[in-house]
Amino acid sequence: MIQTQGGTWQRRFGDSMMRSLSTPKVMLDRGEGCQVWDVDGKRYLDFLAGIAVNALGHAHPVLVQALTEQASKLIHVSNYFATAPQVELAERLTRISGAGERGRVYFGNSGAEANEAAVKLARLNRGDGSRTRILALQNSFHGRTMGSLALTGKPALREPFEPMMPGVEHIDTTIEALEAALDDTVAALFVEPIKGEAGVVDLPDGYLERARELTTRHGALLILDEIQTGIGRTGSWFAFQQHDLVPDAITVAKGIAGGVPIGALITFGDASDLFEAGQHGSTFGGNPLATAAANAVLGEIEASQLVLNAIVRGDQLRAAVEAIGSPLVGEIRGAGLLIGLGLTQPVAARIAADALEAGLIVNAPNDSSIRLAPPLIVGDDEIAEFTQIMTTVLKGLE
Incomplete structure (x- = not known):
């Protein structure tokens, strides 16, 4: 935990940020591809991508180069x-x-x-x-x-x-x-x-x-x-x-x-x-x-044909969730790499919290839904890791 003269980062956040924002659970420090690390060095698989923002994941060299070159002009x-x-x-x-x-x-x-x-x-x-x-x-x-x-x-x-x-x-x-x-x-x-x-x-x-x-x-x-x-x-x-x-x-x-x-x-x-x-x-x-x-x-x-990748990986992700076979997942909604898991019980916040603890970032937009929106660059390895963590999280709540 980062300590400063003013205390932990959570305390500093709470003391300085407008209260329209609740204090986050994690302070992130860096990222690469579909992964991010917090200030304590813990690694997370990012399946939210800044709420469907980080299309190329984190620190993609093409984006870094473009920003560097333009900033110099x-x-x-x-x-x-x-x-x-x-x-x-x-x-x-x-x-x-x-x-x-x-x-x-x-x-x-x-x-x-x-x-x-x-x-x-x-x-x-x-x-x-x-x-x-x-x-x-x-x-x-x-x-x-x-x-x-x-x-x-x-x-x-x-x-x-x-x-x-x-x-x-x-x-x-x-x-x-x-x-x-x-x-x-x-x-x-x-x-x-x-x-x-x-x-x-x-x-x-x-x-x-x-x-x-x-x-x-x-x-x-x-x-x-x-x-x-x-x-x-x-x-x-x-x-x-x-x-x-x-x-x-x-x-x-x-x-x-x-x-x-x-x-x-x-x-x-x-x-x-x-x-x-x-x-x-x-x-x-x-x-x-x-x-x-x-x-x-x-x-x-x-x-890199990432629009096609959204179709292919979206189908893989849906199949992976279906294969888990959890009774907590009642339906799978959305298209491509914008996927919603409709839950049979109001446990979305618990799923998101347990996933975060296990090193996976997903989102609970309401009590009965989990939102998945990984970077468009997501591949086999990331989907396999997601499946492993989400299986453990869902089975732990059944």
């Missing part, structure tokens, strides 16, 4: 100037998303900021002025800033900060509820293709396709929050690409730069014409350091 110039990494990344994102020549990109610094930009986009889609409603889903999560929090379908998160931004309505995640709510007064529908913070919960079959039909019919924007599902994690660059549709906009962040803070709003078709100069901006958004990092990460994902 330019780190920040403000949005009064363009830089080559910024333009390259915008072009790359319109290409891999399929937005093409009509696509446009806005850069911020986080997923919440990307969703804030998307809220403004929705407000600009007024039609004749009658489109004032924004629809989002119950039990969804879009961020903690006031606009993104208004979209978030978790009352316990919103209530301390009410009143929220007006005009947002949360509907049940059923096609019937969607059909009942969507009309010509709706400016936009916000949807996570897979609800990550809810425990990696899939949408009903055909939901996104029906949402596209209805939003097109009524002139509403279909805005997909791909912050957790994007950048190859679900087995395609973006989860919507596994469906027969094109959205009006997507928001991305997390894995885009492998841990360097960046977020983006990507628009498609006519939605790209809604913003005018001066209507939105960010001092740090799209700075050369973050965009150079993102270009390196996305380039490595392509070069």
